[in-house]
Amino acid sequence: MAPTDRLQQVREHLVGGAPSNKDPTRVDGHVILITGGAQGIGKAAADLLARQGAKIAINDVDAAKAKAAADELQAAGCDAFFLAGDLLDEAFPERLVNAVVARFGRINCLINNAGFCVDSAVHKMTDAKFDIIMKIHNYTPFRMIRALSSHWMDPANLDMPKSIINISSTSGLHGAMGQINYSTAKAGIIGMTKTIAAEWGRYNVRCNAVAYGWIDTRITRPPDGSETVALAGQEIVTGIPLSAKKWRDVSDIPLQRPGTTSDAAGVLLFLASPLASYVTGTCVECTGGRYL
Numbered sequence: 001m002a003p004t005d006r007l008q009q010v011r012e013h014l015v016g017g018a019p020s021n022k023d024p025t026r027v028d029g030h031v032i033l034i035t036g037g038a039q040g041i042g043k044a045a046a047d048l049l050a051r052q053g054a055k056i057a058i059n060d061v062d063a064a065k066a067k068a069a070a071d072e073l074q075a076a077g078c079d080a081f082f083l084a085g086d087l088l089d090e091a092f093p094e095r096l097v098n099a100v101v102a103r104f105g106r107i108n109c110l111i112n113n114a115g116f117c118v119d120s121a122v123h124k125m126t127d128a129k130f131d132i133i134m135k136i137h138n139y140t141p142f143r144m145i146r147a148l149s150s151h152w153m154d155p156a157n158l159d160m161p162k163s164i165i166n167i168s169s170t171s172g173l174h175g176a177m178g179q180i181n182y183s184t185a186k187a188g189i190i191g192m193t194k195t196i197a198a199e200w201g202r203y204n205v206r207c208n209a210v211a212y213g214w215i216d217t218r219i220t221r222p223p224d225g226s227e228t229v230a231l232a233g234q235e236i237v238t239g240i241p242l243s244a245k246k247w248r249d250v251s252d253i254p255l256q257r258p259g260t261t262s263d264a265a266g267v268l269l270f271l272a273s274p275l276a277s278y279v280t281g282t283c284v285e286c287t288g289g290r291y292l
């Protein structure tokens, strides 16, 4: 196909041909799979994308919260599905992708969002703590993406909108005290993002990352021991202690506040929607301006 024909085809697909009266912030009918979508940033994204017309598939290791999130979406009129399960189980990403394709017939967007931190100073960081963070923030997104290969490389799906959004962090861009494992993994996911964008552009797949700064969720609130991620027989306590005073000081954040989950979700809508139809291989920072 000549590049100009392709351009016209894409244009018609995105805006419905000229004159355009389609709202490019809408993702009507797009099937969007969000890992870790039961709470925090993932849930806010599910809610916003559903309001913009998407069909939502949620995965989370917390089965009760995943069901509640999917039920809430259904009650609001969204076609929603959930599959609870632990993404650290090597076989699970492929099972998840297959289940969503079986339920909806396709996947248009994957948001690799599930995650947590297990912090430690460099000299106290164990291999086990390093390993689990590489697994959730690098191996899991890689396995999710690989599981999409045959579906997305199928020539019959060439013109279907397809995109991936990987969740990175300012820890990956700038490093972070106590996060040798997390900062390494969150830097790695940016390399993965660029590689997928380069390899899969020819299949009409966009792939971008978002590096969040301080977003107010349970992983950044002070740990009180009540919020845990139950994984493979261990309870991982989430939260950043109050003693991290420098990190909690907003005076170096130009917008002078932490971000909300709605702030975080807005970037995901932009990247998932036709507004970002020519944006790929990039990492958007959502930080309130921190680290300028």
Ligand SMILES: NC(=O)c1ccc[n+]([C@@H]2O[C@H](COP(=O)([O-])OP(=O)(O)OC[C@H]3O[C@@H](n4cnc5c(N)ncnc54)[C@H](O)[C@@H]3O)[C@@H](O)[C@H]2O)c1
Pocket (backbone or CB within 6 Å): 035, 036, 037, 038, 039, 040, 041, 042, 059, 060, 061, 062, 085, 086, 087, 088, 112, 113, 114, 115, 116, 136, 167, 168, 169, 170, 211, 212, 213, 214, 215, 216, 217, 218, 219, 220, 229, 231, 238
């Ligand atoms: N909150 C922030 O300030 C911040 C900053 C930078 C990056 N991030 C990243 O954003 C993403 C979302 O984090 P959040 O702040 O919304 O935290 P959160 O704890 O509110 O949500 C994360 C979700 O992931 C799920 N999850 C964790 N491990 C899982 C597994 N093995 N299988 C399936 N589900 C699993 C959790 O159950 C939880 O529902 C993470 O990748 C995190 O690293 C967050």
